[in-house]
Amino acid sequence: MLRSSFQKLLIEAGLDEAGRGCLAGPVYAAAVILPKKFRHPLLNDSKQLTEAERYKLRPIIEKKAICWAVASVDPPEIDRINILRAALKAMHLAVEQLPVAPELLLIDGNRFTPYPFIPHQCIIQGDGIYASIAAASVLAKTYRDDHMKQLHEEFPLYGWASNKGYATRDHREALNQHGPCPLHRRSFRLDYSQPGLLDAEALLADEAVS
Secondary structure, eight states, X not given: OOBSOSOSSSOEEEEEEEOTTOSBSOEEEEEEEOOTTOOOTTOSOGGGSOHHHXXXXXXXXXXXXXXXXXXXXXXXXXXXXXXXXXXXXXXXXXXXXXXXXXXXXXXXXXXXXXXXXBOEEXXXXXXXXXXXXXXXXXXXXXXXXXXXXXXXXXXXXGOHHHHTTOOOHXXXXXXXXXXXXXXXXXXXXXXXXXXXXXXXXXXXXXXXXX
């Protein structure tokens, strides 16, 4: 069972990102403030859920949350400032959009740029520990997946409707055949033409998509 809060007195917002390891498309982040007593048996780290479970949870989170917000940073900005800073920027943008000001930010992971006047707590694998972070992971993942499906209509060669921009075998093969498009992250390794590179880490990429 996920923990409902890090502490009992302050208004907490859980933050998480999605798409940090992708070769294409934006990185997304979400911020969610849940009621202290919120519970749902399905809620967990989005990576531990099926796609159907994530989409089942999203409207429940949106309805039951005190407030929530989703933000993104596009590939040119990712290339300009690097993917870590872009993911943290997306988190800041999500916090800015919250109509209720949080008093404590719970961050999934071990890195964060302090947000002005709001303390934060970094929690490794926090999306599997705290409900608000898990809720943020579900929103960030589903909204990014929706966006990648839309981008697939514009750039259908790369299979983004299914691989969501991750470095899966089909995505790597498409890059080798067609080269990158304007929505690929040019600061990432995009050349998999050398023997052995196509299969390297392919299993991990496939798991990230599911």
